[in-house]
Amino acid sequence: MGALAESYKDTLLEPQHIPLDYGSVHTLPDSHVWLDESNESPSGVHSTGPPLIDLADPDAERLIIQACETWGVFQLIGHGIPTKLMEAVQSEAEKLFDLPVDQKMKALRSPGGSQSGYGLPPISPFFEKLMWHEGYHIMGSPIDHAKLLWPNDYQGFCDTMVHYRSQLKALTEQLICIILKSLNINPEEVAWLKESQGLSIGLQLNCYPACPDPTRAMGIAPHTDTSLITILQQSKVSGLQVFKDGAGWVLVQPVLGAITVNLGDFFHILSNGVFTTVRHRVVATQVRRLSFAYFYAPPGDFIVSPVLSKDFGEVPRYQTLSVKEFVGIKGKHFEKALSVIQN
Numbered sequence: 001m002g003a004l005a006e007s008y009k010d011t012l013l014e015p016q017h018i019p020l021d022y023g024s025v026h027t028l029p030d031s032h033v034w035l036d037e038s039n040e041s042p043s044g045v046h047s048t049g050p051p052l053i054d055l056a057d058p059d060a061e062r063l064i065i066q067a068c069e070t071w072g073v074f075q076l077i078g079h080g081i082p083t084k085l086m087e088a089v090q091s092e093a094e095k096l097f098d099l100p101v102d103q104k105m106k107a108l109r110s111p112g113g114s115q116s117g118y119g120l121p122p123i124s125p126f127f128e129k130l131m132w133h134e135g136y137h138i139m140g141s142p143i144d145h146a147k148l149l150w151p152n153d154y155q156g157f158c159d160t161m162v163h164y165r166s167q168l169k170a171l172t173e174q175l176i177c178i179i180l181k182s183l184n185i186n187p188e189e190v191a192w193l194k195e196s197q198g199l200s201i202g203l204q205l206n207c208y209p210a211c212p213d214p215t216r217a218m219g220i221a222p223h224t225d226t227s228l229i230t231i232l233q234q235s236k237v238s239g240l241q242v243f244k245d246g247a248g249w250v251l252v253q254p255v256l257g258a259i260t261v262n263l264g265d266f267f268h269i270l271s272n273g274v275f276t277t278v279r280h281r282v283v284a285t286q287v288r289r290l291s292f293a294y295f296y297a298p299p300g301d302f303i304v305s306p307v308l309s310k311d312f313g314e315v316p317r318y319q320t321l322s323v324k325e326f327v328g329i330k331g332k333h334f335e336k337a338l339s340v341i342q343n
């Protein structure tokens, strides 16, 4: 199932690390109050968010590389993912999160097991307070967990998710080729791109239930993605913020039909830190918000070594290590993982 199935597998999940029955909670419990000063609204210094790029634009490749350097995130239109499919994912996910909590708990992610199933974000044990969130992760076949949710009616959900995943895989690999070329890596020589063997692919359905006290709660705490690249479908409700040096937290305003592309830790290491793994978080909202994140990472034995050149620097800023090794370091050190492997 790939190296990402192992991520955060040793983090200590305590009994409280399960989603609340949010529908029955009318005041924010103390366990969910984030007093951290970083939970301020966006600073507004940088009023414009990350760039919006049209993949059909003849200048798209240059704009993508520029966005990788300056933001580590961009929004994309002209991506070719059918609107109907994006809508179908939204409605299947709504159906899932609308289920009674007892039913969703039947598909609870098992501690120490694969990442698949229902639960709070696996990074929860790194924080004192709990996030206002419920998630459902699909890695490998979606069937076993979906059968637990809908014993007689799981096929439509599974078909939609599998179809979406395959469409996103093609788009992700197109974007990866563009970025690899800019690093002077010939995609034709990258075996896992051609054979797809051992790749880690995860589809995370996120739900941020309507929150009675959003300014004091947290949807997803600040993090960078343990991926090469993440493709995100946001719903109409905004909530995603990215951290930009000099500007603070900047809102990524959803654009109808656009997808959001985040660079993850592995492109950061490969590019010797020139392309930024974007630190982001999700604020809680008064109305329910859904989002769908597709994580793509190379096989566990792929060696991630910073590219050295005039443009990317002649001295490696990070140690060379395998994807699997980095996933282990991230699971232990979380936000400090990149500084742990810094030279």
Ligand SMILES: C=C1C[C@]23C[C@@]1(O)CC[C@H]2[C@@]12CCC[C@@](C)(C(=O)O1)[C@H]2[C@@H]3C(=O)O
Pocket: 004, 005, 006, 007, 115, 121, 122, 123, 124, 137, 201, 202, 204, 220, 223, 224, 225, 226, 227, 295
């Ligand atoms: C594919 C993966 C990335 C992820 C860890 C995981 O193995 C499965 C869940 C993913 C997710 C989704 C919500 C935010 C996040 C930080 C988390 O807690 O779980 C990401 C993980 C990640 O990018 O490290």
Ligand SMILES: O=C(O)CCC(=O)C(=O)O
Pocket: 204, 206, 220, 225, 232, 234, 239, 240, 280, 282, 290, 291, 292, 293
């Ligand atoms: O909900 C969002 O917009 C972002 C979710 C996210 O960061 C993730 O799933 O890793």
Ligand SMILES: [Fe+2]
Pocket: 223, 224, 225, 280, 293
């Ligand atoms: Fe993320």
